[in-house]
Amino acid sequence: MAQEQMKNLSADETPPFDETLNIRGEVCPYTFVRSKLKLEDMDEGQVLRVIVDYPPAIKNVPQSAANEGNEVIGIKQIEERAWEIYIRKREKK
């Protein structure tokens, strides 16, 4: 699986999003499990903002989401130990 180049968003860059999933306190693999469950409930093309505070998740969640065919718009650091991951839902062809 090709390593996706994840775009880092600057502090003032906030892509439009449709849903938010706040999973601070959650660790892998549940970070992706919960992101995936949320994405399943959304429509194709909608954007999910996932808030995580578990550092490995900023690699794992985007990578797993991309592997399942979604588009990762970018990752933004919002606190010293908190990040937002923006994912556009795409159904795997």
Added chain:
Amino acid sequence: MKKLELNDDQVKRYSRHILLPEVGGKGQRKLLEGRVLVIGAGGLGAPISFYLAAAGVGNIGLVDGDTVEVSNLQRQIIHFTHDIGKHKTDSAREKMEALNPDIKVTVHKTRVSSENILSIIADYDIVVDGSDNFPTRYLVNDACVLSGKPLSHGGIFRFDGQVTTIVPGKGPCYRCLFPEPPPPGLVPSCQEAGILGVVAGTIGVAQATEVLKLLIGIGDPLIGRLLVYNALEMKFRTVKVPKNPQCPVCGPHPTITELIDYEEFCSLRS
């Protein structure tokens, strides 16, 4: 239809399923809504029902009229030594509910017959045959064909096992393969009823796999294929099996239109 939401415990319990792209939350919900009947809580029924319970199949029915005997324990791993004398269905239900409190287990403390089988299977989506005798095997096949229910067939003998999946209308049934039960003279005598315990596990788990695939709707089930296993050679083979146009039960001109109770050839079933 109201969508079943996974609670926090379920998200964790089933996370290794949800992570699979082919399953996901959608597939897990199908399992939780699934209704599966397991016929026999013995060698095959033990791994079948235990794994289906672990997988979160929401409604599992168990049919067995027997009680646990010490000679069962070498292979029927859902029963423990302290269960000897207990109804197999009760013993199995206790372990399944302890493993997964999410699921509902319904017990039928009886032996299936032409009288009761249609009403027992009516409540379920899929039937799994884990029985150990020809009369039940043919009865279950015919009942599933007549009521259009998918059926997983498994059989074990000594070091050998076989599995196939019967989906009426989509492929052959058990009678397409073996039109009639063997005459009593050809059925192995009771003294030959040896079985290497683990073979029951291998075959039962393959049947449970087929059930999960059917419920989720993924993969290629063993429709029109017979999986044949030998433990001594440690070999699996898959044999293509065609539908028999002259099949007495699923053919276009069936001669079997009502259920038959064949006679038991051997009374030593434990």
